[in-house]
Amino acid sequence: MAQPCIGIDFGTTNSSAAAAEADDVRVLELDAANDNPTSLPSLLYITAEGQAVAGREAADTYIARNVGREVELKQVDLGLDIEGYVGGEPDKSEGYRPPGDPSAAVREAVRAKATVEVNSPGRLFQSLKSSLRLKGFKGTDVFGRHYQIEELTALLLRAIKERIDAHTGADVETAVFGRPVRFSERPEEDALAERRLETAAELAGFKNVVFFYEPVAACVEYAIAMDRRQRLMVVDIGGGTCDVCVMEFGGAAGAAERLAESRILGVAGVPVAGxxxxxxxxxxxxxxxxxxxxxxxxxxxxxxxxxxxxxxxxxxxxxxxxxxxxxxxxxxxxxxxxxxxxxxxxxxxxxxxxxxxxxxxxxxxxxxxxxxxxxxxxxxxxxxxxxxxxxxxxxxxIEHTLDEMRHSIEEAEKAAEMRPEDIDLVLTTGGTSLIPAVRKMLEDRYGSERLLQRDTFVSVASGLAVVAQYM
Ligand SMILES: Nc1ncnc2c1ncn2[C@@H]1O[C@H](COP(=O)(O)OP(=O)(O)OP(=O)(O)O)[C@@H](O)[C@H]1O
Ligand SMILES: [Mg+2]
Structure with a gap:
């Protein structure tokens, strides 16, 4: 059976997925329990027994089981249980280590003593995407089992894959994943985050993963329908990142040609958002x-x-x-x-x-x-x-936060060698773009007639699916 063309927007707060076929893009239902079933809250709950729960159910389970109950914490001396060293050199190795790899047994020195919840029914993880860039955060212990950050992320991606597979009737192995323009302002952290996300996707069962900028994806559907050439700015402000991209798009004969001839003129981004x-x-x-x-x-x-x-x-x-x-x-x-x-x-x-x-x-x-x-x-x-x-x-x-976003916008204009008046249209997406003060900042710069709000939560996934189709 032919593999469907799948786009996956693994978001800091919400994740979504879409499938493209012929001229049709279908946003897939990822979380029936969520108010908006096409968005899966990027939440992961791991029970003390090691069971993983994703999405809205993760939040509900955490609230039902953990909240309102007194936590009992205990300092445990891990002492001899640690393989490798105790209190020596910090672990400077990088990247995911498959279980069984002898170097995977090397643990961080802090594990010599650990604070554990003795009576906790489970742990909830939020905004895992924001942790991907943190070199110092390699993973965490959950009830005695060590989970690397790639594994935690993979648990969420596996839940997403299962739902995609169920909707498409295929074992989807190929997907275009979105990525922010900048996971981090530091290039080495940015590269680390992408590498970790790729490993996580592989662990979740995706064999062919291609990355594509989220803000570019957000304007694809709009841009391939455009019969004249335009310079677009996309401002995508979600939970973890504010991404800005200036593009030249449209005018060519068909959708595929328009996509092929599109040009990114300038990008910028900061890990500052909702x-x-x-x-x-x-x-x-x-x-x-x-x-x-x-x-x-x-x-x-x-x-x-x-x-x-x-x-x-x-x-x-x-x-x-x-x-x-x-x-x-x-x-x-x-x-x-x-x-x-x-x-x-x-x-x-x-x-x-x-x-x-x-x-x-x-x-x-x-x-x-x-x-x-x-x-x-x-x-x-x-x-x-x-x-x-x-x-x-x-x-x-939030004035200071808005300044950082404005700064990113100015940086993208500068990279594209444009002034605000050179931009034909500013497309906005992402939950944080709904904040009135954010909209005002954009209106002051571009005028309300040049602002166009795209679908807040699924424009990125839809665009990624279209991209998957033409790749
Ligand atoms: N109506 C609203 N007004 C203001 N903020 C909102 C609104 N709805 C959602 N948000 C915020 O938007 C953020 C989520 O947006 P979105 O789903 O676009 O992010 P994401 O794609 O998960 O994150 P990212 O793209 O940064 O990885 C959250 O911080 C949420 O609180
Ligand atoms: Mg997003």
């Missing part, structure tokens, strides 16, 4: 509710930064749940000038409310795309959190 905006909201609006501005002890000391760094990254918040830190929090609460905030912080950590909080923040941000104000509320016992955020304040909070 996740970074969520963190800004947390920092500005919620940290104070958890004592970031409080003082404790006779010398009126400020609270240590590491606590709030962990709060900004809920996936690691559980690590604060040690007896030592909990006792210290109880002590600092007694001498705090804002004891109620420290108590709240302790409840948040102890009861594992980091993820529900992150979800509320994200939801409030989305609400602000359609309404003037939003509330962030968590009524769980001991938290009682009610925070209001209005659009102007939100725009102010």
């Amino acid at each position: 996740d970074a905006i969520d963190r800004e909201i947390l920092r500005a609006k919620l940290f104070p509710y958890f004592g970031s501005r409080s003082r404790y002890g006779p010398s009126k000391l400020p609270m240590p930064q590491y606590v709030y760094a962990a709060l900004a990254d809920w996936q690691n918040l559980y690590k604060l749940n040690t007896e030592e830190i909990m006792n210290w929090l109880i002590a600092s609460e007694m001498s705090s000038d804002q004891p109620e905030t420290i108590r709240r912080l302790r409840t948040l950590i102890r009861k594992n409310y980091g993820y529900p909080l992150a979800r509320k923040v994200e939801q409030a941000k989305k609400t602000l795309s359609f309404e003037e104000r939003a509330r962030i509320e968590l009524e769980e016992e001991g938290l009682d959190l009610h925070v209001e955020l209005e659009r102007p304040e939100f725009a102010h909070i």
Whole structure:
């Protein structure tokens, strides 16, 4: 049976896939449990028994099983269980090591002692795509089994592949994968991320993987239908990256010719998007509710930064749940000038409310795309959190993030040797492009009549499928 032409957009927050056949591009349903079934939330839950759950079900399972329950952490001395060395040289090897490879037994020195959750039913992973570029993050232990970052990513990609296979009735081995213009601003990190994604795709069963820029894919469908030559800019702002691409497209006789004759004139990108905006909201609006501005002890000391760094990254918040830190929090609460905030912080950590909080923040941000104000509320016992955020304040909070995005846009123009007035049309896509302050930044530069919003969540996957067809 002929293999269908498949495009896969493995996103930081959402993943989607499409199949192209003749003139038809079909976006595939990847997650029946999700509000939008053509998007699979890029979430992975691994149970203590080693079972992997992907998508909306991963989030639901985590909330049902892990949230509201007290985590018990234990420091275990891995001592002699470690193969290789204990506390010696850090592991400088790079890349995925297949199980069985003797060098795969070499572990990082930190494993000599590990903090493990003794009673946890499972772990949730979010934004794995953003970790692909981090050289220092090779993987993590999940209930005694070490998962390399490639394996974690492969678990998600395998779930995607199973659903693609089911829809197409084929064992799909060839696919065009999207990639951001820049996984990272550092070339070596960028190359590492692509290599890891390729390995993950292979582990998931894809034998032939081709990468294609996500923002270029986002404009393919529009551009191949165009009978006159145009200079397009695509701005794709998702969960992890802001990607900008200036292209020259269209005018030739048929779709294949238009694609073949297209030219990329300039690209730019930064790993700053929706996740970074969520963190800004947390920092500005919620940290104070958890004592970031409080003082404790006779010398009126400020609270240590590491606590709030962990709060900004809920996936690691559980690590604060040690007896030592909990006792210290109880002590600092007694001498705090804002004891109620420290108590709240302790409840948040102890009861594992980091993820529900992150979800509320994200939801409030989305609400602000359609309404003037939003509330962030968590009524769980001991938290009682009610925070209001209005659009102007939100725009102010994310000013710095917007500057970084604007900078990328200017950089892409510069690379293409163009001024804003030389660009015929600016196509926007990705969830973060819906934020009014982001739209205003683009309108100020190009005028609203030159902005065209493409399908927010599936334009990249559809374009990749079209590309697969002509490759
Ligand atoms: N209505 C909305 N208003 C503001 N932000 C939104 C809205 N809907 C979704 N988002 C945000 O958009 C991001 C997800 O967008 P998208 O699905 O395009 O990203 P992605 O493709 O997964 O990420 P990337 O392309 O960076 O890898 C998330 O940060 C999400 O919170
Ligand atoms: Mg995207």
